[in-house]
Amino acid sequence: MNDGTLMPVSAAEIEWTDEADVVVAGLGVAGAAAAIEAARAGADVVALERLGGGGGAAAMSGGFIYLGGGTALQRALGFDDSVENMKSFMKAALGPGVDEAKIDVYCEGSVEHYDWLVGAGVVFDESFWGEPGWEPPHGEGLMYSGGENAAPFNATIPPAPRGHLPRRAAVTGGEQAGGYMLMKPLLDFVDDLGVRTLYDNSIRSLVVDDDGRVVGVVSRSFGNDMAIRARRGVVLATGSFAYDDTMLHDHAPQIEGRPAASIESHDGRSILMGQALGAATAHMDATEVAIFCDPQLMARGILVNGQGQRFVTEDTYPGRIGQATLLNQGGEAFVIIDEASYEEALTTESTSAMMRATPKWVCESVGELEAEIGLPTGSLSATVDLYNMHAANGTDPLFGKKSQWLKPISTPVAAYDLRGMTGGFTLGGLKTTVDSEVLHVSGVPIPGLYAAGRCTSGVCAGGYASGASLGDGSFFGRRAGVSAAAAG
Amino acid sequence: MNDGTLMPVSAAEIEWTDEADVVVAGLGVAGAAAAIEAARAGADVVALERLGGGGGAAAMSGGFIYLGGGTALQRALGFDDSVENMKSFMKAALGPGVDEAKIDVYCEGSVEHYDWLVGAGVVFDESFWGEPGWEPPHGEGLMYSGGENAAPFNATIPPAPRGHLPRRAAVTGGEQAGGYMLMKPLLDFVDDLGVRTLYDNSIRSLVVDDDGRVVGVVSRSFGNDMAIRARRGVVLATGSFAYDDTMLHDHAPQIEGRPAASIESHDGRSILMGQALGAATAHMDATEVAIFCDPQLMARGILVNGQGQRFVTEDTYPGRIGQATLLNQGGEAFVIIDEASYEEALTTESTSAMMRATPKWVCESVGELEAEIGLPTGSLSATVDLYNMHAANGTDPLFGKKSQWLKPISTPVAAYDLRGMTGGFTLGGLKTTVDSEVLHVSGVPIPGLYAAGRCTSGVCAGGYASGASLGDGSFFGRRAGVSAAAAG
Numbered sequence: 001m002n003d004g005t006l007m008p009v010s011a012a013e014i015e016w017t018d019e020a021d022v023v024v025a026g027l028g029v030a031g032a033a034a035a036i037e038a039a040r041a042g043a044d045v046v047a048l049e050r051l052g053g054g055g056g057a058a059a060m061s062g063g064f065i066y067l068g069g070g071t072a073l074q075r076a077l078g079f080d081d082s083v084e085n086m087k088s089f090m091k092a093a094l095g096p097g098v099d100e101a102k103i104d105v106y107c108e109g110s111v112e113h114y115d116w117l118v119g120a121g122v123v124f125d126e127s128f129w130g131e132p133g134w135e136p137p138h139g140e141g142l143m144y145s146g147g148e149n150a151a152p153f154n155a156t157i158p159p160a161p162r163g164h165l166p167r168r169a170a171v172t173g174g175e176q177a178g179g180y181m182l183m184k185p186l187l188d189f190v191d192d193l194g195v196r197t198l199y200d201n202s203i204r205s206l207v208v209d210d211d212g213r214v215v216g217v218v219s220r221s222f223g224n225d226m227a228i229r230a231r232r233g234v235v236l237a238t239g240s241f242a243y244d245d246t247m248l249h250d251h252a253p254q255i256e257g258r259p260a261a262s263i264e265s266h267d268g269r270s271i272l273m274g275q276a277l278g279a280a281t282a283h284m285d286a287t288e289v290a291i292f293c294d295p296q297l298m299a300r301g302i303l304v305n306g307q308g309q310r311f312v313t314e315d316t317y318p319g320r321i322g323q324a325t326l327l328n329q330g331g332e333a334f335v336i337i338d339e340a341s342y343e344e345a346l347t348t349e350s351t352s353a354m355m356r357a358t359p360k361w362v363c364e365s366v367g368e369l370e371a372e373i374g375l376p377t378g379s380l381s382a383t384v385d386l387y388n389m390h391a392a393n394g395t396d397p398l399f400g401k402k403s404q405w406l407k408p409i410s411t412p413v414a415a416y417d418l419r420g421m422t423g424g425f426t427l428g429g430l431k432t433t434v435d436s437e438v439l440h441v442s443g444v445p446i447p448g449l450y451a452a453g454r455c456t457s458g459v460c461a462g463g464y465a466s467g468a469s470l471g472d473g474s475f476f477g478r479r480a481g482v483s484a485a486a487a488g
Numbered sequence: 489m490n491d492g493t494l495m496p497v498s499a500a501e502i503e504w505t506d507e508a509d510v511v512v513a514g515l516g517v518a519g520a521a522a523a524i525e526a527a528r529a530g531a532d533v534v535a536l537e538r539l540g541g542g543g544g545a546a547a548m549s550g551g552f553i554y555l556g557g558g559t560a561l562q563r564a565l566g567f568d569d570s571v572e573n574m575k576s577f578m579k580a581a582l583g584p585g586v587d588e589a590k591i592d593v594y595c596e597g598s599v600e601h602y603d604w605l606v607g608a609g610v611v612f613d614e615s616f617w618g619e620p621g622w623e624p625p626h627g628e629g630l631m632y633s634g635g636e637n638a639a640p641f642n643a644t645i646p647p648a649p650r651g652h653l654p655r656r657a658a659v660t661g662g663e664q665a666g667g668y669m670l671m672k673p674l675l676d677f678v679d680d681l682g683v684r685t686l687y688d689n690s691i692r693s694l695v696v697d698d699d700g701r702v703v704g705v706v707s708r709s710f711g712n713d714m715a716i717r718a719r720r721g722v723v724l725a726t727g728s729f730a731y732d733d734t735m736l737h738d739h740a741p742q743i744e745g746r747p748a749a750s751i752e753s754h755d756g757r758s759i760l761m762g763q764a765l766g767a768a769t770a771h772m773d774a775t776e777v778a779i780f781c782d783p784q785l786m787a788r789g790i791l792v793n794g795q796g797q798r799f800v801t802e803d804t805y806p807g808r809i810g811q812a813t814l815l816n817q818g819g820e821a822f823v824i825i826d827e828a829s830y831e832e833a834l835t836t837e838s839t840s841a842m843m844r845a846t847p848k849w850v851c852e853s854v855g856e857l858e859a860e861i862g863l864p865t866g867s868l869s870a871t872v873d874l875y876n877m878h879a880a881n882g883t884d885p886l887f888g889k890k891s892q893w894l895k896p897i898s899t900p901v902a903a904y905d906l907r908g909m910t911g912g913f914t915l916g917g918l919k920t921t922v923d924s925e926v927l928h929v930s931g932v933p934i935p936g937l938y939a940a941g942r943c944t945s946g947v948c949a950g951g952y953a954s955g956a957s958l959g960d961g962s963f964f965g966r967r968a969g970v971s972a973a974a975a976g
Contacts, residue, residue, distance in 0.1 A: 006930040007766075097741025246931075250770040250919065253585030253949065272929040276766040278495075282738040285773035307886045309797045328816040376885035378877060382870045389866060397864035398795045431738065441760040442494040443734075461741065 006269075006276045009218055011209040016216065019229035020046040020196070022484045023217055024237060025203040025270065028056020029470050030453025031237035032186040033477030034436075034484070036120070039193035041485035043232060047195050048219050050202040050238070050265050054190070055183040057239055057263045057425075057454075058470055062135045063178020064145050065474065066459075066467030068162035069107055071114040073141055077128045081160035083107045088157045089148055090459060093320075094468065097283060097461035105434045106459055106475055113475050114164065121185030125167040132295035134318055134466075137349040139168035139178065146465025150316035151400025163467045182470065201226070206234065206273050206449070214277070214448035233448050233484030236438070237477060240454035241268025242425040251284035252426050254326055260290050260423030270455035274430045277449065280441045282457035284428035288464045289322035292421040293335060294352040296345045299405045301337030302387055303418075305329040308370060308379030310387065313399040319464050326422045334373060335359075335416040336366075336380065338409045359414035369413050384409050427464065429456040436480035450484045452477040494757075494764045497706055499697040504704065507717035508534040508684070510972045511705055512725060513691040513758065516544020517958050518941025519725035520674040521965030522924075522972070524608070527681035529973035531720060535683050536707050538690040538726070538753050542678070543671040545727055545751045545913075545942075546958055550623045551666020552633050553962065554947075554955030556650035557595055559602040561629055565616045569648035571595045576645045577636055578947060581808075582956065585771060585949035593922045594947055594963055601963050602652065609673030613655040620783035622806055622954075625837040627656035627666065634953025638804035639888025651955045670958065689714070694722065694761050694937070702765070702936035721936050721972030724926070725965060728942035729756025730913040739772035740914050742814055748778050748911030758943035762918045765937065768929045770945035772916035776952040777810035780909040781823060782840040784833045787893045789825030790875055791906075793817040796858060796867030798875065801887040807952050814910040822861060823904040824854075824868065826897045847902035857901050872897050915952065917944040924968035938972045940965040 021043035024035045032054065035047045047054075068074065069083040086107040091098055118124065129136030129143045136143050145163025147153060166181035176184075190197065200221055207216040207227065216229040241247040242255070242262035249256055259266075271281065299315040303325075311333075312324040325333040337345070337359070346356065363369040370380035388408035390396055396406055430438050430451045437445035438456075458472035509531035512523045520542065523535045535542075556562065557571040574595040579586055606612065617624030617631045624631050633651025635641060654669035664672075678685065688709055695704040695715065704717040729735040730743070730750035737744055747754075759769065787803040791813075799821075800812040813821040825833070825847070834844065851857040858868035876896035878884055884894055918926050918939045925933035926944075940946075946960035 007928075095741065096744070097737050097739075249585050250768070250945075251585075251772075253583065256584070275763065275768070275929045278764040278766065280738070280763070281769075281772075283773075284739075284769075285771075307798070310795070376874075376878075378874050379886060382874050386864075386866050386870045390864075398867060440495075441763045457738075 005204045006272050007205065008208045008276055009205045011207050011215050014207055014216070014227045016229040017226045018046065019231060020044045021232045022235065022481070023048065023228050023230040024235045025217065026056065026236070026238035026453070027054035027187070027197065028237060028239060028453060028473070029058035029183065029186070030473035030477035031235065032183065032190050033474040034235045034237060034452060034481035035190050035195045036186065036193060037478045037481030038485040039195050041482060043485035045195045046228060047190065047197045048201040048203055049197065049199050052199050054187045054197065057261070057266065058473070059179050059183040060263065061179035061261060061470065062466070063166045063182045064163045064467030064470060065117065065182070066145065066162050066465050066471035067110045067114045067164045068160055069110045071111050071164065073114065073124050073126065073164055074160060076126050077142055079160050080158070085158050085160065086110065086162065089146070089153055092153060092157065093146055093465060094460045094463040098459065099457065101434050103459050106472060109475065117474070120189050122182055123167045124164055128161065131348060132299040132315060133350050133352060134295065135351045136165060137351050139165065141165055141167065145317060145467050147317035147320045150402065151313045155400065203238065203269070206277060208277065212447065214446065230448065232488035233450055235480045235484050236270035236274065236430070236449070236451040236455055237453045238270040238455055239263070239266040240426045241271060242266045244268040251428065252287050255287050255424050258423040259425060261288065262425040270451065271429050274438050274449065274451065277446055278440045279446060280431040280439045282428060282431040283461045286427035286460060286462055287424045288319060288427060289326045289422050289424040291318055291322035291325055291418060292355055293416060293418055294345070294350050294355045296348045296350045297337055297356060297416070298335055300341035300345050301335045302383070302409065304334050304336060304380060304383055306332035308375040308383050310383055310398060313396070313401045315401050315405045317465065319466060322422050322424065323464065325418065331419060331422055333418040335418060336369070336384070336409065337414055339412045339414065340410060341407065342414060360417045362412060362414040364412055366413055369415055373415055426454065427457065427460045429454060432456045432476065434479070435483045436476045437483060448487065450480040452480040493692045494760050495693070496696045496764055497693045499695050499703050502695055502704070502715045504717040505714045506534065507719060508532045509720045510723065510969070511536065511716050511718040512723045513705065514544065514724070514726035514941070515542035515675070515685065516725060516727060516941060516961065517546035517671065517674065518961035518965035519723065520671065520678050521962040522723040522725055522940060522969035523678050523683045524674065524681060525966045525969030526973040527683050529970060531973035533683045534716060535678065535685045536689040536691055537685065537687050540687050542675045542685065545749070545754065546961070547668050547671040548751065549667035549749060549958065550954070551654045551670045552955030552958060553605065553652045553670070554633065554650050554953050554959035555598045555602045555652045556648055557598045559599050559652065561602065561612050561614065561652060562648060564614050565630055567648050569650070573646050573648065574598065574650065577634070577641055580641060580645065581634055581953060582948045582951040586947065587770070587945065589922050591947050594960060597963065605962070608677050610670055611655045612652055616649065619836060620787040620803060621838050621840060622783065623839040624653060625839050627653065629653055629655065633805060633955050635805035635808045638890065639801045643888065691726065691757070694765060696765065700935065702934065718936065720976035721938055723968045723972050724758035724762065724918070724939040724943055725941045726758040726943055727751070727754040728914040729759060730754045732756040739916065740775050743775050743912050746911040747913060749776065750913040758939065759917050762926050762937065762939065765934055766928045767934060768919040768927045770916060770919040771949045774915035774948060774950055775912045776807060776915060777814045777910050777912040779806055779810035779813055779906060780843055781904060781906055782833070782838050782843045784836045784838045785825060785844060785904070786823055788829040788833050789823045790871070790897065792822050792824060792868060792871055794820035796863040796871050798871055798886060801884070801889045803889050803893045805953065807954060810910050810912065811952065813906065819907060819910055821906040823906060824857070824872070824897065825902055827900045827902065828898060829895065830902060848905045850900060850902040852900055854899070854901055857903055861903055914942070915945065915948045917942060920944045920964065922967070923971045924964045925971060936975065938968040940968040
C-alpha cells in the first residue's frame with residue numbers, strides 16, 4: 001500500500017468539510033456497537049462505511065457471540081457457568097500471550113453484554129445444540145464453540161456452552177443466518193439513534209493536531225475526498241488484514257492465499273493508519289483457522305497427519321482442529337472412518353453436510369488404505385491398532401477424546417483428504433486498552449484514537465473460539481463508543 | 489516501557505551537543521559492520537554502545553556466520569555450492585513468509601561477504617566438522633548449520649555446509665569462542681578507521697526534522713543526556729527484544745521466561761523507536777529455539793512427544809528440533825536411546841557434552857520405559873516397533889532420517905526428559921529494504937533511518953539456521969553503513 005495516504009495529515013493543512021463529535025470508521029459489529037454507545041452517551045456521531053451498506057463480515061458470518069458467566073440464556077437452558085470458569089477457559093484456550101486484563105473485563109461484563117444485545121433487539125432462541133458441528137442446524141441459541149467440553153480443558157475447567165447465536169429468520173428461498181440477524185437490529189438501532197451513516201465512504205487518513213491528538217479523518221466517496229472533523233474522537237473498526245497480501249506475508253504467512261470467513265475490504269488499513277501514528281500492535285501472527293470437514297465425521301473417526309499419526313482430539317471445537325492441522329502439521333490431515341461410523345454420521349443433522357462429499361479412498365483393510373493414501377507402511381496400522389486397543393476400553397490416553405465417540409475402527413474403512421482444506425482470518429492488530437484506547441508503542445494511549453474489532457488484538461492471542469470476534473468486537477466496540485464520546 | 493522517551497523529538501527543540509555524518513546505535517556485529525562501511529565511504533562516524541565495551545550478543549555467541557554459494561572456504565574444503573542452491577535452501581528452510589528479495593541479495597553477495605570478513609581480519613580455519621552438534625569441537629571453520637544435509641531438504645536441494653566459524657584462539661584458562669574471534673577484528677577495524685566509539689552510552693530517542701527526516705539521536709551516558717546530530721543518517725543496531733517482557737508477551741509468548749543466546753540489553757528499544765515514527769515490522773512472532781541436548785545423542789536415538797510419537801528427523805540441525813519441540817509439541821519431548829547407542833555417543837566429541845547428563849530413566853524394556861515416563865500405554869512401544877521395522881531396512885519413511893543413523897532400538901533403553909529444555913531469541917523486528925532503509929508502513933523508507941541485525945526482520949521468517957543472525961546482521965549492517973554514508 002504505497003499511495004502515501006497512510007501518512008497522518010496535519011490539521012493545519014485541512015479544510016473541514018463536515019464534523020461530528022465522534023467519527024466511526026467501519027459499520028460491522030464493532031463500528032455499530034461503537035456508534036450506538038457514543039450516540040446513547042449524547043454524542044453526535046457519523047459512521048463511515050466503505051461498502052454500500054452496513055454489516056461487514058459480521059453480517060455474513062454464522063453469528064456466534066462468545067458469552068458466558070451465567071447469561072440469561074445459559075441459565076434458562078440449565079447450564080451453570082461462572083465468570084471465573086469463563087476466565088480460566090479463555091486464558092487457557094486462547095493463548096499463549098493473551099491480554100489477561102481484556103479477558104477479565106470481558107468475562108466480568110459478559111452477562112450484561114448479553115442483556116444489552118437482547119435490549120438492542122437481538123433475539124436468541126431458548127434452545128441448545130449439543131452435537132459436533134460448526135453451527136447449529138436450526139438456529140438453536142446456544143452451542144459449545146471453543147472446545148470447552150473436550151480435552152484437555154474439560155479435565156480441569158467445568159465446561160459450559162458459550163456460543164450464543166441469534167435466531168434465524170425464514171425468508172423467501174431460505175433463511176437469514178445468525179450474523180445477519182445480529183447486525184440487522186444493531187444497524188436499525190444505529191439509525192434510530194440518529195447516527196449519520198455515510199456509505200460508499202472509505203477512510204483514507206487520520207488527521208492530527210500539533211499536540212499529536214487525532215482530530216478527524218480524510219475519507220473518500222466516489223473519488224471525492226472529505227475531511228471530517230471529530231470533536232471528541234475517532235473509532236477505527238474496519239476489520240482484519242486477511243485480504244492484504246503484503247501484511248499476510250509479513251505477519252501471518254500461514255494463511256497466504258487462503259483467507260476465509262472474511263471480506264475483501266479487510267485490507268488492514270486501520271492497523272496501518274494507527275501504526276503510522278506510532279501505535280503498538282499485538283499478535284499479528286495469530287489466525288483463526290477453519291477446516292472444511294463435517295465435525296460429525298471427524299468426531300466419529302480419527303484424524304491423522306502425513307505420518308499416519310493422530311495429533312488432536314477429534315471431538316473438540318473444529319477450529320482447534322483447523323489450527324492444529326495448519327499450524328502444527330503443515331496443513332496435512334486425513335480423516336479415517338469406518339463404514340459403520342460413516343453411515344451413522346450421514347444420519348445426523350449438520351450444517352456442514354456439504355462437507356460430507358464421498359470419501360476419497362475406501363478400502364477393505366487399514367493396510368490397504370494406508371497404501372492408497374501413500375502413508376508410510378505400517379504407520380496408519382500402528383495408529384489404528386493403538387487407538388482400537390484403548391477405544392475398546394472406552395479410553396483415549398493420547399488425546400482424551402470422550403468415551404461417547406470412542407469405538408474401535410472396523411472395516412471397510414475410508415479416508416477423506418483434508419490437505420489444502422484449511423483457511424482463516426487474522427486475529428492480530430492494534431493494541432488497545434480495556435477502554436479501547438489505541439496504545440502508542442511507548443505504552444500511553446494516542447489521544448483521540450479508539451479501535452475495536454478485528455483491526456485490534458482482542459481476547460485471542462494464539463487460540464480461537466467461535467464467537468470471540470463478534471464477542472470482543474461488540475464488547476470493546478461499545479467501550480470505544482463510550483470512551484470516544486467522553487473524550488475531548 | 490512508559491518513560492515517554494520513545495516519542496520522537498523535534499529537531500526544533502534540540503540543542504545539539506555533538507555531531508557526525510553517521511550515528512550508529514549499538515556495537516554488536518551489525519553496528520560494527522555499519523560503522524566500518526560508513527567510515528570507509530568517507531563518513532565521520534560516531535558509534536554509541538550501551539555497555540562498557542563493544543561486541544554485543546555476537547561476541548558471546550558461537551560465532552557462526554551463514555555463508556555460501558561457493559565461498560573460498562567451501563571451495564578449499566572441496567564443497568560444491570551455488571548461489572541458486574543457497575537461495576533454494578534458505579527460502580525453503582527459513583519460511584514461510586521469507587523476504588525473498590533479501591535472501592536473493594544475501595546469497596548473491598555471500599562470496600564477497602566472506603572475503604570482506606577475511607579482509608577485515610577474521611580468520612577461518614580450513615577444516616570441516618561433519619558430526620552432529622551445535623558447534624564444532626576444535627574451532628573447525630565449516631559445518632552444516634541449518635539441516636541442509638537432512639530431510640526434507642536433502643531430497644531436493646543439493647546440500648552444502650554453510651556455517652562458517654572464526655578460528656578460536658587459545659587464551660589462559662581456555663580458549664576464546666568464535667563470536668569473540670569475529671568481533672575482535674571487527675572492533676579493531678572500527679577503531680583503526682577512526683570511528684568515535686562512545687561506551688556506556690544508550691540511545692534514548694530519535695530526533696526528527698519538520699519533514700519527518702531522522703536527523704539525530706538523544707542518548708544518555710551516566711545520567712546525562714546528549715543530543716547528537718547525524719548529518720547523513722542514523723543506523724539502529726541494538727539487537728533483539730528477547731529481554732523485553734511486554735514485547736515477548738505481545739509478539740512471541742512462546743519464549744516468555746526462556747530467553748537464550750541473547751543479552752539483557754536486548755530490550756527491543758530500536759524497534760519501538762522505529763515504530764514511533766510509523767515504521768513497519770515483520771515476523772515479530774518468529775524465534776530461534778535451542779534445545780539443550782547433545783545432538784550426538786539425539787541423532788542416535790529417537791525423539792518422541794507426550795503421546796510417544798516421533799515428530800522430527802533426529803539427525804537434522806538441532807535448532808530445527810528445538811522449533812519443532814516448542815512450536816509444534818508444546819515443548820514436550822523425550823530422547824529414547826538404547827544402551828549401545830548411548831555408549832557410542834559418549835565416545836564422540838561434542839561441544840554439547842555437558843548436555844549428556846545421565847538419562848532420567850533406564851529400563852529393561854520399552855514397555856517399562858513407557859510406563860516410567862508416563863506415556864500412554866502402548867504408545868512408545870508402537871513407535872519403537874514401527875521405527876525398528878524400517879530401521880532394519882535402513883529406511884525412515886516417516887521423517888527421512890539418514891541411513892547412517894538408523895539402527896533398531898534395542899534394550900536396555902533409556903530416556904532423557906527435554907521438557908522445559910528449550911529457549912531462544914527473537915527474529916522479528918523493523919522491516920527494512922535490501923539497502924537497510926527502515927520502511928514506513930506506507931511502504932516508503934523513513935528518510936535518514938537505517939537498521940540491521942536482530943532489531944530488524946532479516947533473512948529468517950519462521951525457520952532458522954545457525955549463522956543467519958551474524959550473517960544477515962553483518963551483511964545488512966554493511967549495507968546500512970553504505971546507505972547512511974551516501975544519504976543526506
